[in-house]
Amino acid sequence: MTSPLEQKKIRITGPSVVTANRTWDGAVVYRTAQQGWSTALSDAAIVSTSDDARALLAESAADDVGAVGAYIAPVELKGGVVKPGNLREHIRSKGLTIDLLPA
Amino acid sequence: MYAYDELDRTLINERVSEFRDQVKRRLSGELTEDEFKMLRLQNGVYLQLHAYMFRVAIPYGTLSSKQLRRLAHIARRYDRGYGHFTTRQNIQFNWIKLAELPDALAELAEVGIHAMQTSGNNMRNVTSDQWAGVAPGEVEDPRIWSEILRQHTTLHPEFSFLPRKFKIAITASEHDRAAIKIHDIGLRLHKNADGETSFEVLVGGGLGRTPFIAKTIKPFVHGRDILNYVEAILRVYNQYGRRDNIYKARIKILVHELGIEKFAREVDEEWRQMGHSALTLDHSVIEEVRSRFSYPAYEKLPHMPDELKQAAHDPLFERWRKNSVAPHKVQGYSIVTLSLKPVGGPPGDATADQMDAIADLADKYSFGEIRVGHEQNLALPHVAKRDLPQLWKALDRLGLATPNVNLVTDIIACPGLDYCSLANARSIPIAQELTRRFANHDTADMIGRLHINISGCINACGHHHVGHIGILGVEKNGEEFYQITIGGRADENAQMGALIGPAVPYAEVADVVEDIVEAYLALRDRPEELFVDTVKRLGVEPFKERVYATR
Numbered sequence: 001m002t003s004p005l006e007q008k009k010i011r012i013t014g015p016s017v018v019t020a021n022r023t024w025d026g027a028v029v030y031r032t033a034q035q036g037w038s039t040a041l042s043d044a045a046i047v048s049t050s051d052d053a054r055a056l057l058a059e060s061a062a063d064d065v066g067a068v069g070a071y072i073a074p075v076e077l078k079g080g081v082v083k084p085g086n087l088r089e090h091i092r093s094k095g096l097t098i099d100l101l102p103a
Numbered sequence: 104m105y106a107y108d109e110l111d112r113t114l115i116n117e118r119v120s121e122f123r124d125q126v127k128r129r130l131s132g133e134l135t136e137d138e139f140k141m142l143r144l145q146n147g148v149y150l151q152l153h154a155y156m157f158r159v160a161i162p163y164g165t166l167s168s169k170q171l172r173r174l175a176h177i178a179r180r181y182d183r184g185y186g187h188f189t190t191r192q193n194i195q196f197n198w199i200k201l202a203e204l205p206d207a208l209a210e211l212a213e214v215g216i217h218a219m220q221t222s223g224n225n226m227r228n229v230t231s232d233q234w235a236g237v238a239p240g241e242v243e244d245p246r247i248w249s250e251i252l253r254q255h256t257t258l259h260p261e262f263s264f265l266p267r268k269f270k271i272a273i274t275a276s277e278h279d280r281a282a283i284k285i286h287d288i289g290l291r292l293h294k295n296a297d298g299e300t301s302f303e304v305l306v307g308g309g310l311g312r313t314p315f316i317a318k319t320i321k322p323f324v325h326g327r328d329i330l331n332y333v334e335a336i337l338r339v340y341n342q343y344g345r346r347d348n349i350y351k352a353r354i355k356i357l358v359h360e361l362g363i364e365k366f367a368r369e370v371d372e373e374w375r376q377m378g379h380s381a382l383t384l385d386h387s388v389i390e391e392v393r394s395r396f397s398y399p400a401y402e403k404l405p406h407m408p409d410e411l412k413q414a415a416h417d418p419l420f421e422r423w424r425k426n427s428v429a430p431h432k433v434q435g436y437s438i439v440t441l442s443l444k445p446v447g448g449p450p451g452d453a454t455a456d457q458m459d460a461i462a463d464l465a466d467k468y469s470f471g472e473i474r475v476g477h478e479q480n481l482a483l484p485h486v487a488k489r490d491l492p493q494l495w496k497a498l499d500r501l502g503l504a505t506p507n508v509n510l511v512t513d514i515i516a517c518p519g520l521d522y523c524s525l526a527n528a529r530s531i532p533i534a535q536e537l538t539r540r541f542a543n544h545d546t547a548d549m550i551g552r553l554h555i556n557i558s559g560c561i562n563a564c565g566h567h568h569v570g571h572i573g574i575l576g577v578e579k580n581g582e583e584f585y586q587i588t589i590g591g592r593a594d595e596n597a598q599m600g601a602l603i604g605p606a607v608p609y610a611e612v613a614d615v616v617e618d619i620v621e622a623y624l625a626l627r628d629r630p631e632e633l634f635v636d637t638v639k640r641l642g643v644e645p646f647k648e649r650v651y652a653t654r
């Protein structure tokens with residue numbers, strides 16, 4: 001969990017979301033504006049200031065039973081569509097970049 | 104095979120109910136993640152990018168067909184139908200749900216499998232040669248000693264809260280298949296002048312951020328004294344080990360900082376103070392453990408059966424036999440390696456269907472026994488030579504007869520950024536691309552023995568430092584880059600590879616490896632000179648020139 005001290009230092013440079021892993025099954029989830037979790041990035045609450053990001057993270061991290069390891073992740077907004085902001089988040093959101101089974 | 108006693112079974116079952124209760128309390132919110140984390144790590148449960156990852160121990164790499172079928176069942180019922188064999192004789196499941204983990208553990212416990220000490224700062228699975236007990240010329244079966252150490256260290260308080268994780272590997276053969284020189288403690292069995300079993304003890308090996316090759320601290324420790332001596336090492340480590348800094352906590356750092364001579368003196372002093380007898384093993388204790396390992400009732404078979412002579416006319420069979428079949432200590436039998444490195448496949452993965460089929464083949468052709476090696480391949484340890492042609496056909500249908508063992512496409516790779524939350528870069532797709540580039544088996548044969556190892560970050564789970572060609576994922580401005588080393592090796596002549604130059608982007612890695620291999624083919628002085636030997640003879644320069652001349 002992100003400690004309060006670390007949370008204070010958080011600065012974001014563009015649109016961001018809060019993501020974590022759902023506690024009971026580990027699935028990737030995003031914090032929604034309704035204070036819940038969703039597996040769809042399109043449901044995520046999007047923040048664009050550091051203050052909002054800190055607030056969203058604090059609220060998310062408090063729900064330790066729902067999801068674990070909450071952190072802020074960058075996203076890209078293209079024509080109203082939310083996309084993961086880096087490769088790691090792309091993989092978390094879209095799944096493996098490889099074929100599961102031997103070709 | 105090894106038969107567990109009642110004590111082990113009780114212990115395993117107790118652990119399952121304890122964990123069931125812990126998971127229940129976690130899911131109800133009674134335990135926070137901070138409180139739960141240590142408990143889940145003690146049961147092999149990590150949190151990865153997309154899910155929990157569950158690591159199960161396969162002590163000294165020996166599995167029964169019944170156990171392998173159960174692993175297949177776990178993959179099918181609780182995961183996505185496959186598992187990943189690791190470089191430390193474990194299997195990992197990538198998609199297990201926390202809520203279902205206690206059931207999965209309980210089902211594994213029924214066949215004597217557990218996940219104790221597969222993570223956390225304790226004594227990890229004591230690994231051994233995957234050919235233990237069947238390799239010709241072996242001093243004796245090293246698994247007996249792995250088992251003695253396993254029993255002594257499992258849940259032992261002194262080994263449960265170490266400054267950092269601790270790994271031991273044991274070999275009893277001239278050729279080291281257990282990579283003992285990159286372990287915290289490496290043990291090499293040999294006989295002393297009186298024909299008694301003794302150990303050469305190496306200490307302080309390990310990869311990761313600060314890689315070291317283990318050094319010998321005692322050439323001869325009598326078998327009966329081995330627990331005393333390991334205990335003495337652990338006490339010195341517990342006393343001086345750096346608990347304040349995770350990056351300096353491994354024993355390799357302590358050995359490096361104290362110097363091997365001083366470290367050895369400290370251990371000797373500790374050993375002396377303990378009194379040589381505290382943990383001295385009675386002959387009867389050793390024999391008791393030995394008696395729990397059973398060996399098949401081998402038949403008396405000819406060295407060269409007719410079936411094998413006939414099959415030798417089939418060049419595809421012959422290619423596979425020469426590549427994947429090794430001599431056995433008993434005449435008429437062989438050790439067969441099953442490649443989990445199909446062209447285009449993720450290294451070390453096996454599907455549930457493949458596991459079931461391998462279990463059936465083990466029953467039919469290998470006295471129900473399967474082995475797991477550190478190269479992320481499996482082996483059938485007791486195959487009658489007359490059965491080789493039939494076995495080959497069956498394996499080929501299952502995609503398990505790729506004749507690439509120890510060749511350029513037999514790649515060791517960690518899960519990397521496709522699964523791992525610590526990764527900088529992907530490993531598996533790099534491995535897959537390389538297997539496609541070198542898919543032609545004639546080319547791979549012509550290149551000869553060449554080990555490629557890939558890690559997605561400096562933790563070095565893919566052993567990149569000791570790859571003949573090592574590939575390490577790093578991050579540069581949010582992009583995946585890879586540092587490439589050459590000349591490393593993990594065997595009895597273990598050494599670290601040397602960096603050939605600046606890191607290259609994802610899209611260029613396979614080209615660079617092809618350049619390196621082409622340079623080698625042009626530079627080797629004869630076809631038998633292995634890649635590592637050419638690098639040793641000529642150094643990094645000619646390879647570097649070739650790779651960077653056009654970049």
Ligand code: HEM
Pocket residue numbers: 149151156187188189190191195267268285308309310311312353516517518522523524525562563564565
């Ligand atoms: C995907 C989950 C994994 C995680 C989070 C993970 C994490 C780590 C970390 C943090 C270390 C460094 C520890 C240290 O130096 O103190 C390490 C070392 C190691 N890992 Fe993993 N690992 C994972 C998977 C694997 C797999 C799949 C393999 C085998 C293919 C593996 C084999 C190893 C080995 C052999 C080492 C020891 C390297 C050394 O000597 O320092 N790990 N792992």
Ligand code: SF4
Pocket residue numbers: 517518519520523524525526527558559560561562563564565
């Ligand atoms: S080397 Fe790094 S990326 Fe690969 S599995 Fe280990 S921790 Fe993960």
